[in-house]
Amino acid sequence: MKKFLFYLGHPAHAHNFVYINKILKKHGHSILFAVRQREILVDLVQDFGFDHVIIKDNREKYSSFSFVKSILNREYEMFKIVKWFKPNLMAGTDIVITHLGKFFNIPSIILCDDDSSVVPLMANLGFRFASSVISPEICDIKPFNFKKIGYRGLQKLSYLHPNYFSPNKSLINNSIDFNERYFIIRSVELSAHHDKNVRGINDKLLDSIVQLLIPYGKVYISSERVLPEKYHKFILSIDTKLVHHAMYYSDLFISDSQSMTVESCILGTPSIRYNDFVGRISVLEELEHKYKLTFGISPDKPEELLNKIEELVRMSNIKDEWKERKEKMLKNMIDVASFVTTVLEDFPSRKLRSAENNKIFE
Numbered sequence: 029m030k031k032f033l034f035y036l037g038h039p040a041h042a043h044n045f046v047y048i049n050k051i052l053k054k055h056g057h058s059i060l061f062a063v064r065q066r067e068i069l070v071d072l073v074q075d076f077g078f079d080h081v082i083i084k085d086n087r088e089k090y091s092s093f094s095f096v097k098s099i100l101n102r103e104y105e106m107f108k109i110v111k112w113f114k115p116n117l118m119a120g121t122d123i124v125i126t127h128l129g130k131f132f133n134i135p136s137i138i139l140c141d142d143d144s145s146v147v148p149l150m151a152n153l154g155f156r157f158a159s160s161v162i163s164p165e166i167c168d169i170k171p172f173n174f175k176k177i178g179y180r181g182l183q184k185l186s187y188l189h190p191n192y193f194s195p196n197k198s199l200i201n202n203s204i205d206f207n208e209r210y211f212i213i214r215s216v217e218l219s220a221h222h223d224k225n226v227r228g229i230n231d232k233l234l235d236s237i238v239q240l241l242i243p244y245g246k247v248y249i250s251s252e253r254v255l256p257e258k259y260h261k262f263i264l265s266i267d268t269k270l271v272h273h274a275m276y277y278s279d280l281f282i283s284d285s286q287s288m289t290v291e292s293c294i295l296g297t298p299s300i301r302y303n304d305f306v307g308r309i310s311v312l313e314e315l316e317h318k319y320k321l322t323f324g325i326s327p328d329k330p331e332e333l334l335n336k337i338e339e340l341v342r343m344s345n346i347k348d349e350w351k352e353r354k355e356k357m358l359k360n361m362i363d364v365a366s367f368v369t370t371v372l373e374d375f376p377s378r379k380l381r382s383a384e385n386n387k388i389f390e
Contacts, residue, residue: 029056032372033113035106035120037064039268040287042072043187044139047365048372049078055373060113062106062120068268075269081109103127110134117375119162123154135159135375139368141183141290143310144169159376162368166310177371181361182311184287188272188294189363195276195295203266204274210246211341212264212275213237214283217252227327228284228303231256237282238262240334244341245279279347280340282333286312293321296347296354298340300325302333319357321350 032052036042042063049059061080063073073080083105085098102124110118110128118125119137129136138158144151145168155161155172163169165178187193197206204210215229229237234249238259241247248264249255250271255263266274272291275281281292281299286309292299293315299322301312306324315321325333340346 029058030116030373031058031060031113033060033062033110033115033118033125035062035064035118035122035125036069036073037066037120037122039066039068039072040184041121042069042076042078043269044183045078046076046187047192048186048369049076051365051369052372055369057373060109060115062109064102072268083109099124107131117372119372121150123150123157126154126157126159129159130157137162137372137375139163139183140169141167141311142286143167143308144172146305146308162371164311166314168310179362179364179367181364181367182290182294183364184290184294185361185364186368187365188291189365190358191363192365193272195273197273197277199270200266200273200277203264203270204248204277205246206277208245209279210248210277211241211244211280211282212278213247213249213262214281214285214288215249215251215253215255216283216285226304229282233302233330233333234259236330236334237337240337241280241341248274248278280337282337289322290315293319293357294354296321296351298346298350299323300333300336300340303327315357319353321353321357 034045052059059079061073061078063070063080063082065082065085070082083102106124106128110132115134117135118129119139121139126136126138136158138154138161140150140161140163144155151169151172155169155175158175160177161169161172161175162177164182165180169176215234238247247262249259249262250264264274272295275292275297276295278297281297283289283301284303286305289299289301290311301322302325304327306326312322312324316324323336325336
């Protein structure tokens with residue numbers, strides 16, 4: 029049996045490991061999560077029942093100095109955890125595990141669904157030192173494709189695959205009014221290091237979107253950033269771990285979030301993403317152009333966004349159409365939680381690299 033140390037730095041990462049954790053525990057392995065101290069993330073980890081330790085987040089403001097200070101703090105805290113826990117393998121989405129992996133001679137695996145061009149820091153300081161990178165086949169992580177373990181799927185299928193996720197209205201009755209159709213708008217902070225100078229949905233545009241949608245149904249807003257008081261009546265008040273049920277039944281999802289847009293595609297909910305990453309992320313480009321599940325619109329074209337919203341909300345039977353598109357997509361994709369579990373358990377003996385031998389786990 030093995031000892032696994034997994035690093036979590038964002039709420040989405042906690043979801044990624046829910047079923048991976050369950051499968052590995054069922055197989056008798058020991059698992060410890062190192063969790064960055066962020067309120068929503070810690071709440072999720074506790075709700076999921078992960079065995080964990082908290083790493084204090086000492087990043088006080090979004091500056092280069094604070095960013096470097098935060099990395100050094102994680103290096104120090106993780107050093108102590110690795111020395112104490114003595115894992116056989118580390119995995120997650122943080123550059124720190126790759127550095128400590130080299131120091132302690134412990135395999136480290138990055139789980140990522142971004143192209144290296146979108147997350148250059150992760151590529152240069154993480155992929156470079158990682159033992160391997162597990163990512164969707166479609167992702168381009170050059171110049172480190174030789175380290176890639178590719179799969180036919182999406183990272184978020186590790187928790188939203190039909191094998192694991194079943195939508196349930198009864199779980200969200202207290203948060204959603206099902207007497208009329210509804211729409212969800214998601215606004216994020218865009219404060220990560222790779223989000224610098226990235227534009228998304230500002231308050232002026234948010235107001236236009238809300239006013240456009242109100243005649244067609246109920247509007248809910250989920251926001252990482254602080255919103256003006258006039259939007260408070262639209263706030264989606266829901267347990268974080270249940271938000272995917274709300275997304276599933278929504279008629280339209282509008283966002284400047286990459287992660288939640290991918291989730292909406294898997295759930296079969298029509299979506300529009302609006303930020304400067306449009307056209308740059310392979311996973312979302314495939315979901316848009318191959319499977320027709322989402323639409324990407326540049327912040328240079330706010331009128332195009334509003335026109336697309338009106339077009340979609342006026343479509344009859346749009347949910348039935350998107351369900352067919354989603355099912356077509358899922359037929360081409362694997363159970364990602366099961367796949368990742370197999371890689372982690374057998375690493376490095378079953379390490380297949382798609383860039384080297386064009387073999388993908390089925």
